[in-house]
Amino acid sequence: MSVEVRPARVNTMAPEGKDHLLRVVRRERQTFYDLIDGTNDETWKTPTACTEWEIRDQVGHLVDVTEGYLERFALARAGKPFPDPRGVTGMAEMLDDAAKRFRSSPRTEVIARLKASSAKLFELFDGLTPEQWTGELVPHVYMGPLPAFFYPIWQLVDYSLHSWDIRAGLGETQPLSDDAANTLIPIMFIVLQNTVDAEQAKGFDTTWGVRVSGDQGGSWKLQLKDGKLTYEEASVAGCPVVFNFDPNDWALTVYQRFPGGTAIGDRELAYRIRRLFFKI
Structure with missing residues (x-):
């Protein structure tokens, strides 16, 4: 074995x-x-x-x-x-x-x-x-x-x-170098927390999952409530929509170079989540 x-x-x-x-x-x-x-x-x-x-x-x-x-x-x-x-x-x-x-x-x-x-x-x-x-x-x-x-x-x-x-x-x-993309995985969640568009988030409370592939990846559950985004590394089972990324697409998507990754689950919710953040 x-x-x-x-x-x-x-x-x-x-x-x-x-x-x-x-x-x-x-x-x-x-x-x-x-x-x-x-x-x-x-x-x-x-x-x-x-x-x-x-x-x-x-x-x-x-x-x-x-x-x-x-x-x-x-x-x-x-x-x-x-x-x-x-x-x-x-x-x-x-x-x-x-x-x-x-x-x-x-x-x-x-x-x-x-x-x-x-x-x-x-x-x-x-x-x-x-x-x-x-x-x-x-x-x-x-x-x-x-x-x-x-x-x-x-x-x-x-x-x-x-x-x-x-x-x-x-x-x-x-693509970004493997070392750079892998090292950036956790910081992208902090970027998302700080770029929630207040107008887009009004009255929009939801949860979703993010999976990032690779040795340094994992799965995270994100929650938007009262305009604030929180996240934790956890199972994404039961999330209404889950986004799957490789490390390169994760970083470039968060920084809005392109809408990478694939979404599994509620398509309308995925569409709205992708438009929840402003660009920096």
């Missing part, structure tokens, strides 16, 4: 997952660097799969958030006050404005600026102690105070998804 042995799931929110997360983010960052280093002044303006953004805007966005993270860590460690978080409802529009303000800067200058600020940020990540990884709270511009580990997680989101965006714009669509 043979027994299937599944690899242990890596918890990047725990100190034990730090090395894995930073290793994966570094690989995704290098992929992004290779893509932008291969541009010239003409291809720099190539449209991407991220609505309204050209390659130069993807780089501008990474400069904006990277420098913003450095500033936030510095202010937090100096004990200085922060403005109230801006909230995620208008996040997409504000990020768009911030990314496009670099359009007037030369291509080589923006790329060099990203690499310089990123080197500083990753030096900061490397230096985080186990206690700081989970216990140091740094106020995010849009989401408010977050534990330090969230910042390399958001960097993984940015470098992996925006590399996908650039490749898609160049006609070279391919």
